[in-house]
Each structure stands twice: as C-alpha cells, then as structure tokens.
Amino acid sequence: MLEDELTVSTRERDGVAIIDLFGDITTFAEEKINNAYREVTNQGARFVLLNFRQNDYINSAGIAILIGIVTEVSRNEQKLAVSGLSQHFQKIFRMVGLAQYAEIYQDEDEAISRFKRLT
Amino acid sequence: MPFDVKAMGDETAQREPVEKVIELRLPSRLGYERVAMDTASALARRMGFHTDRVESLKTAIGEAVTNAIEHGNQHDAATKVVVMLTARDAELIVQVADQGRKPLDQECTTRQPQIAERLERDDKGGWGIWLIRELMDEVEFSTAPSGGNQVRMVIHLER
Numbered sequence: 001m002l003e004d005e006l007t008v009s010t011r012e013r014d015g016v017a018i019i020d021l022f023g024d025i026t027t028f029a030e031e032k033i034n035n036a037y038r039e040v041t042n043q044g045a046r047f048v049l050l051n052f053r054q055n056d057y058i059n060s061a062g063i064a065i066l067i068g069i070v071t072e073v074s075r076n077e078q079k080l081a082v083s084g085l086s087q088h089f090q091k092i093f094r095m096v097g098l099a100q101y102a103e104i105y106q107d108e109d110e111a112i113s114r115f116k117r118l119t
Numbered sequence: 120m121p122f123d124v125k126a127m128g129d130e131t132a133q134r135e136p137v138e139k140v141i142e143l144r145l146p147s148r149l150g151y152e153r154v155a156m157d158t159a160s161a162l163a164r165r166m167g168f169h170t171d172r173v174e175s176l177k178t179a180i181g182e183a184v185t186n187a188i189e190h191g192n193q194h195d196a197a198t199k200v201v202v203m204l205t206a207r208d209a210e211l212i213v214q215v216a217d218q219g220r221k222p223l224d225q226e227c228t229t230r231q232p233q234i235a236e237r238l239e240r241d242d243k244g245g246w247g248i249w250l251i252r253e254l255m256d257e258v259e260f261s262t263a264p265s266g267g268n269q270v271r272m273v274i275h276l277e278r
Contacts, residue, residue: 097234
C-alpha cells in the first residue's frame with residue numbers, strides 16, 4: 001500500500017531514449033530504474049532522458065539511485081537529462097549537485113528540442 | 120531540551136496548549152513516513168506556509184522519519200517512531216524520535232556530502248540529514264536518556 005508507488009516505462013523519441021517515471025522515487029525504485037536504464041543502454045542509447053511524471057516524493061534514497069545512474073552514464077559515455085521535475089525537486093537536484101551532470105528541462109518537449117544540441 | 124518516545128508527549132503537552140500539538144505513532148516500516156509528510160503538509164498549509172516551504176518541510180520530515188525507521192529502529196516491527204507537530208503563531212516545530220535500536224553517530228549529523236566523491240564510491244547515499252539541515256530553519260539532534268535518537272526541527276512562518 002505504502003511501498004511500491006512507481007511505474008517505469010521506456011520509449012524512444014527523435015533519437016532520445018526516454019525513461020518515464022510515474023510515482024515515488026525511493027529505495028523501492030532502485031531495481032525498476034536500473035533495469036530501465038540497462039534496457040535502453042543495451043539498445044544503444046546515447047541520449048537518456050529521465051522524464052519525471054507525477055513525482056511528489058523523491059527522497060535521499062532516490063537521489064542515491066539517480067547518482068548511480070549518473071555514474072553509469074559517464075562510464076558508458078552517454079548524455080543524461082531530466083524533465084518534468086517540480087520546482088522543489090529542481091531545487092533539490094541543484095543543491096545536491098545533480099544538475100552538474102544532467103541538464104534539467106521543464107518538460108519532455110523542451111528536453112527533446114534542446115538536449116541533443118548540446119553535443 | 121531532551122525528549123523521548125515515552126515522555127515526549129507529556130512534556131510537550133505541558134508546555135503547549137494541547138490543541139496545538141499533533142502526535143503520530145508510526146510503525147517502523149518504510150512508507151509510513153508518507154503519513155507524517157501528509158499530516159505535516161496539511162497542518163503547514165492551514166498555518167499559511169507558502170507552497171515551497173511546505174515542500175521543504177515534507178522532504179525534511181520524510182528524511183527524519185525514514186532515518187528513524189531504518190537506522191534508529193532498525194526496521195524492528197516492535198518499535199514505533201513518534202512524530203510531534205507543534206503549531207505556534209510564527210513557527211512549526213517537528214520532533215521525531217525513535218527507540219534507539221542503533222544510536223546515531225553525532226559526527227554524521229554535520230557531514231556535508233559531495234557528489235563528486237559519491238560518484239566514485241559504491242554507497243551513493245548519505246544525503247538525508249544534510250537535506251534536513253539545508254531545508255529547515257533550526258535543527259537539533261540529540262539522544263534521549265533512554266537512548267533513543269531525536270531530531271527537533273523548526274520552520275519559521277514568513278508573512
């Protein structure tokens with residue numbers, strides 16, 4: 001009831017691998033997020049977008065999971081961006097330093113139009 | 120001022136008008152921190168806190184209760200996490216206490232994690248207490264005479 005509140009799915013749009021995250025990003029999210037990341041990486045993704053949707057709860061365990069993704073993205077020479085975060089979690093991402101490693105966009109459309117121009 | 124799971128309710132009730140104090144006794148199971156977050160959020164909104172401050176409060180209380188469940192109470196189903204919310208005219212006080220299955224290393228309450236260093240090691244965590252300190256106006260960690268870990272957080276109402 002209170003534990004597993006996350007749905008993860010993957011899709012591709014204009015050469016960007018999108019990982020849609022619906023729900024809570026807590027310790028229970030680790031396997032789902034890591035599996036989705038591995039899936040798009042195994043398919044050859046160079047650009048990975050974590051698209052947050054309806055996420056009103058991201059805690060420090062969730063942040064640790066995302067730092068793990070940053071490590072893998074660097075190792076695999078990919079580019080990482082995030083979209084859909086509330087103002088509060090955009091602030092948290094900047095405080096923690098995640099913004100140094102992943103571009104933050106307001107929404108998916110902005111991410112798709114600007115993300116790949118960075119290369 | 121020290122407080123612990125057993126005495127915290129009585130002590131606080133003596134200091135504050137009883138109608139201004141909310142007490143929650145939560146199971147030591149992850150997920151129940153949401154109940155504390157939702158309760159604190161509802162109270163803070165009624166008190167007039169801005170949305171961004173309510174969000175900061177939710178994050179801080181979520182981290183404090185999660186720490187109590189995971190660390191202080193070691194997920195022991197026989198233990199409880201006690202959360203006390205005290206509404207004052209210009210501030211909201213949040214106290215979170217566990218039953219001290221494992222004492223909190225005081226040194227870790229002042230540590231500032233660095234993401235560059237976290238990227239290099241297997242354990243990417245350790246952000247919770249730092250977030251609490253960054254997001255709340257006053258934060259105090261202490262140990263109850265009974266051995267339980269306690270955190271007292273205050274968020275000021277800006278009008």
